[in-house]
Amino acid sequence: MVGLKLFNTAGGVSEVMPRLAEVEADVQDLIEAHMETMLGVRFLASEYVIDCVDGGRIDSLGIDENFAPVIVEYKRGTDAGVINQGLYYMAWLVAHKDAFRSLVRDRLGAPAASQILWSAPRLICVAGDFTRYDAHAVREHRRSIDLVRYRYFGKDHVGLETVASVTGQSAAARRGRRHAAGLPTGRRQDGAMVELAAAVDEALLGVGDGITRVQRKQYRAYQRLRNFACVCLPQQTKLLVYLKADPQGVDLVPGFTRDVTGLGHHGTGDLEVQLRTERDLERAQDLFRLSYAAA
Incomplete structure (x- = not known):
């Protein structure tokens, strides 16, 4: 949270210092448990194994309020590869619509599966930070990408800040x-x-x-x-x-x-x-x- 300072005013004024998660899984577990509240996305699957030559696991799969497919990738700190990794998974998802449709049908029912908005799949990258090159890179892609920076504050607070957000419908x-x-x-x-x-x-x-x-x-x-x-x-x-x-x-x-x-x-x-x-x-x-x- 660059530039953001949080203060506790109980018994005076003291700064609540921001911190990163101990491990990446802490961020993933928190958001998956509260994905609709935190990201506006209904959670579908965690560590979803993709069936291709190179293999891989999508951190989180979901569907948003407009029934657009959503891939969420997490990084504890700054990782230059998170966007490309997410785009790799998105390419697989768009090429395997039946697999996602089946997942939605199993989790949310046939009516939801019939409304999937394939024209606007989304990638949300949640990380400790991003570089200026990351923010520039997302603007060069023809996909909907959100870069979201997280920070923990003390024991009971977590902040999410949208660093960059672009739509693929240019x-x-x-x-x-x-x-x-x-x-x-x-x-x-x-x-x-x-x-x-x-x-x-x-x-x-x-x-x-x-x-x-x-x-x-x-x-x-x-x-x-x-x-x-x-x-x-x-x-x-x-x-x-x-x-x-x-x-x-x-x-x-x-x-x-x-x-x-x-x-x-x-x-x-x-x-x-x-x-x-x-x-x-x-x-x-x-x-x-x-x-x-x-x-």
């Missing part, structure tokens, strides 16, 4: 403003919604660092490790955005915000925001930031 990011909104463009009456969706896209991407987009059929997710916002395909007069902000901590306004905890909807998040105009988007900015901070 072609989508280069598309025009109307196409990037993810909306049909053939109907004249869609014009206002197209412009509003494009403005929402720009606002969500600009709310903080390390944001990536994932496109599914019915919604587009914005994530920093885990989703913080999901924008659904537009209705005739409004856009629905689902946020990870806690509805109990928000003053709900009829016609603008709604608690959808326990209600089925596309995407993830318990706070629904209804956007009809650019003014609604301005009102939603604080909620976007609140959800980003919580992700």
Whole structure:
């Protein structure tokens, strides 16, 4: 955690010194036991043996909120080979989709296996640190890669910091403003919604660092490790955005915000925001930031 200092204020002020794990397995065991909370990924398998000439074991396999396959690799300290190792495993995974599909079916059931998003497999590298060359390298690949630095603080705290995050869907990011909104463009009456969706896209991407987009059929997710916002395909007069902000901590306004905890909807998040105009988007900015901070 370069630059981060943590202090204990009980009985004065004393610095809590950061430290690395004793062994790599300590980090792996902790994250695998709490993967959904810490990374937004449902855990599927540990030390997964791959069947190829050179062999190997994937540290952790999972699937994220958008049903994208996730490989997680761990290193106790700094290791220049962690990215290439993870990409090697990802190439194997993409070439052996049936094996992953079978794993998901066994762990989560057939409905989950039918929704796997093969267009956006992810690699998450969790390590004690990364070099500037690592951060540059991930930007040169056409894969979704997150570099996450960990530190233990005392006995009871662990910190995760996203050092770099890139999406493998670079072609989508280069598309025009109307196409990037993810909306049909053939109907004249869609014009206002197209412009509003494009403005929402720009606002969500600009709310903080390390944001990536994932496109599914019915919604587009914005994530920093885990989703913080999901924008659904537009209705005739409004856009629905689902946020990870806690509805109990928000003053709900009829016609603008709604608690959808326990209600089925596309995407993830318990706070629904209804956007009809650019003014609604301005009102939603604080909620976007609140959800980003919580992700």
